[in-house]
Amino acid sequence: MxxxxxxxxxxxxxxxxxxxxxxxxxxxxxxxxxxxxxxxxxxxxxxxxxxxxxxxxxxxxxxxxxxxxxxxxxxxxxxxxxxxxxxxxxxxxxxxxxxxxxxxxxxxxxxxxxxxxxxxxxxxxxxxxxxDTDYTKSIQAQIDDTMDEIEDKKEEIADQVAAEEKAQADVAKQTQNLTTAAQKLEDQGKLEEAIQKLKEANDIKENPQTEKKIQELEKKQEQQAKQQEKQDEFNKVLADAEAAMAQGDLEGAKKLFEQANGVIGGDSKVQAGLAKIEKGIAQAAKEKEAAAAAAAAAEEAAANAAAKTETEEAVIPETGTVILGDVRVGEEASLTARLSEDEKFDGMMRRAEIQQEEFYEEEEQKQLRDDYPRRKTVETEEAGNSVITWVYINYGEFVKTYKRVKHNWGGEYFFIDGQATNRRYWEHETQ
Structure with missing residues (x-):
């Protein structure tokens, strides 16, 4: 001392x-x-x-x-x-x-x-x-006792400090483990679990940085939920658009594709679908124009045929009736004579429509026979969220077209020459 x-x-x-x-x-x-x-x-x-x-x-x-x-x-x-x-x-x-x-x-x-x-x-x-040695001796014992108490107190405090430091170290380790786990979960996209880990860490020891991180992840989670909601809406509209297109409803499909584009713009599937629809609409317009031209030609041919009085003579053996163009003579001439002009015109137009349909069907079959000469040809294409399978079977004189549309969300549809059918019959026909 x-x-x-x-x-x-x-x-x-x-x-x-x-x-x-x-x-x-x-x-x-x-x-x-x-x-x-x-x-x-x-x-x-x-x-x-x-x-x-x-x-x-x-x-x-x-x-x-x-x-x-x-x-x-x-x-x-x-x-x-x-x-x-x-x-x-x-x-x-x-x-x-x-x-x-x-x-x-x-x-x-x-x-x-x-x-x-x-x-x-x-x-x-x-x-x-x-x-003064006498004085020193008189108080030294008391001083020594007090110093012993002080040393004991120092040890007690040192033990308390060590215990507190250990407790703080344990808390720091726990919070570090939790925040590390939270970071891994965040990297994996598991935001809800990451937030829970951070909250556990903050419950052990409050930390402004941890609280700030929790708020950031909660905001990010909210944004992702909104994005997912928009994505779900987009997927549904896109599936409806593809189904409409598969069923041949091009105008309806176009509206749905445009609606999907309004939800999430610039999607490649939407752009591809719209391009295909535009192509289909253009082809349909071209076919309509050709059909109108053919109808006009047929109408002209029918008018020419009606003007003839004695052409394409034929006899019905059962009755002996003679048919000259559209007019019957002989025993049943009176029946023809009783037809009105409108009825005669309707008959001519119907024959023209039949001739036109037969003409297009023959042209289409000719093209199919040229494109698919083998007995069976299978083609597959992706359209939006759907996979379309085409099967062409060549029977020699004609080719039948089989189509299957399988949507990613589970729906599946079957068609034969454009007419809807069921799975069992479709699979039987395409064997």
Missing amino acids: IGLVLFAFAASAQNGLILEGRFKVDGGSNNGAKIVVEKNGQRLQTKEGTSRFEIELDFQAVYLVSFEKDGFVSKKLRFDTHVPTDRIEYGFEIFEFKVEIFEQYDDVNMVIFNQPVGKISFSDLIDEFDY
Whole structure:
């Protein structure tokens, strides 16, 4: 606690006793620490924030030197500088010592330190200043007991600090494991599970960064939910569009594809579907134009035929009726004569339509026979969220067309030459 080192020289003609030493604050710095010197009960000087000191005390007085710092136990030394007058001229050794103060504990009795821990005065025995050994012996036992309590308290506090540090380390490890797991789950797209892990970590120890991350993931989750809702709507409209196109409803399919494009723009399946529909509509318009031309030609041919009075003569054996163009003569001539002009015209138009249908059917069959000369040809194409399978079977004189439309959402439809049918019959026909 207090050490004394005497120098081997004496200062002559001294004005007072010189003190030198070191001041240490256990477990802290000397910032805020101070040395207070009182003379005969009156404060004389104060030294602050120093670890080494030198103090000169006038002779023939009593001094109290205190070593203090807030939160620490103060220690005091009493110096009685009264000496024989004739001894002063020979000088005295510098009185050197060190003082260490320690932290104050509320539950440790520190009353012993209310009195000086040492008394120094002139000793006739050694003719120098020295500690009062009788006084030191009288308080040393109490000081030792107090210091033992202090050491026990230090160990107790050290154990508490170690336990707290371990608890904090355990908490840090738990939260780190949870946040690491949350990051992995986020990387896997499992936002709900990631948020749960982060909430568990924040329950263990609140952290502003963790709370901020939770808010970010919740916002991201909300955005994904909206995107998924839009995607589901898009998928449904797209499936309806593909079904309409598979059933030949090009106008309806076009509207649905455009609706899907409004939900999610720029999708390649939508663009492909619209392009195919435009192509189909253009082809249908071309066929309609050709049909109109053929109908006009047929109407003209029918009119020419009606104008003839005796062409394409034929006889019905059962009745002996003679048919000249559209007009019957002979035994049943009166029947024809009774037909109105509108009825005659309707008959001619019907024959023209039949001739036109036969013409297109023959042209289509000719093209199919050229394109699919083998007995059986199978083709597959993807249209949006559907897979379409075409089967062409060549029977020699004609080719039949079989179509199957399979949607990704599970629907499946079957057609033979454009007419809907069931799976069993379709599969039987395409063997």
